[in-house]
Amino acid sequence: MSGATETGATETGVTETGVQALPVDNRRHVIKALVAAAWTYGGRAAGLGWTVALTFHLGIGAYGQYAMAFALGAIIAAPLDNPFAVRAIREAEDAFAAERLTRILLGLGFMVVGALCLAAPYLVWFALIVAGGEIAFNAVKSRALRDGHPDRVMRFDTTRQVVSIALAVGYLQFAPSADLETASFCYLAPYVVIGLYAATFVPRHRPGVPGSARLIAILSGEHLANALYMQGDILLLGAVTDADVAGYFAIASTVGWAAGQVGMSLAGTYHEQLRAAGGAVAAGPPVKHVVIMAAATSALVMAAGFALLATPYSSELAWALVVISLFVGLRVMNNVLTTVLYVQRRDIVRSAAAAALVPVKLGLVGALAVFGAVGAAIASVVTDAILFAIYVRSVRPEGLVTREEETA
Secondary structure, three states, X not given: OEOOOOOOOEEOOEOOOOOEOOOEEHHHHHHHHHHHHHHHHXXXXXXXXXXXXXXXXXXXXXXXXXXXXXXXXXXXXXHHHHHHHHHHHHOOHHHXXXXXXXXXXXXXXXXXXXXXXXXXXXXXXXXXXXXXXXXXXXXXXXXXXXXXXXXXXXXXXXXXXXXHHHHHHHHHHHOOOOXXXXXXXXXXXXXXXXXXXXXXXXXXXXXXXXXOHHHHHHHHHHHHHHHHHHHHHHHHHHHHOOHHHHHHXXXXXXXXXXXXXXXXXXXXXXXXXXXXXXXXXXXXXXXXXXXXXHHHHHHHHHHHHHHHHOOOOOHHHHHHHHHHHHHHHHHHHHHHHHHHHHHOOOHHHHHHHHHHXXXXXXXXXXXXXXXXXXXXHHHHHHHHHHHHHHHHHHOOOOOOXXXXXXXX
């Protein structure tokens, strides 16, 4: 997060790394981030409609099963996809193109394996197909993300989600005896189309490996920890309580992570400048813009929670939203810092922080499980506050660090 000029004026300068920074128009970056956020929230609103429809037709327990299977898919995909995702932002064009092909092949492979496991429990085949579909889709979206267009990325994402939901809700509405498995097939259908489109990239390049074995291990370990950090709490809460409680927290958690995405969107509009400046903080989003976005987004989620308290719907969900709003503000700032640390190649710092905080968060979820979804939301706030403190201490204002500094 930079301390750069906060006006909309275009500015240039030489960073402390000696690299000429690209011109920056902060108003343009904020607009793109807000457009990306609008697409994100539109998709999450559709997701909320999907949650309501699935719960209405099949019960909160069915939604809990779906949420746990989706969480498992994210845990599978995240560590495998992260080396590609991180390097797509910062590496040279040739490496990016070759690694994107490998990413596509990996995603298609998981989709095929998932299809072959349809006789297995729902949790297994749904998670595998979602994991593969997301990896392939991320590869398709990676060009726009690399070039600093999170608004396009989120437009693609929301379009896929709306189509998935429309197909699934249509089935639930008109099928005489609807069931979760068939509804899930309808939801997954757009991933098949995405997979076929992604396959058209295959003949264009030779596949490439995303870095050394050591780097792959570091980045994979980071996102395995991140996936457990993001989704493990839902699985653990469902295991120690029941699918209903897991369903309530899954809704609050989904809202929290979606709202916090605006931080990643804002930082994403600065990818090119950060890459050119070697990750110098001055080339990133101004601190004022980040804080305003964090406070505003947090306030909106808190207001939604209090509004829900005035309705006959679950008070547990309402209070979970109120608490998760504090997480939202922290997550917006952490997402910006994460992007800066990506470009600064501070991979060990991020991986170590994620690994250290997973047992802290899951331990808190277990200890606070007696409070249900609200307890899990409290655990999310506490651990993200610790992560924010770690990231603030770890980011280097001048940008890139040496291998010796990173190892230390």
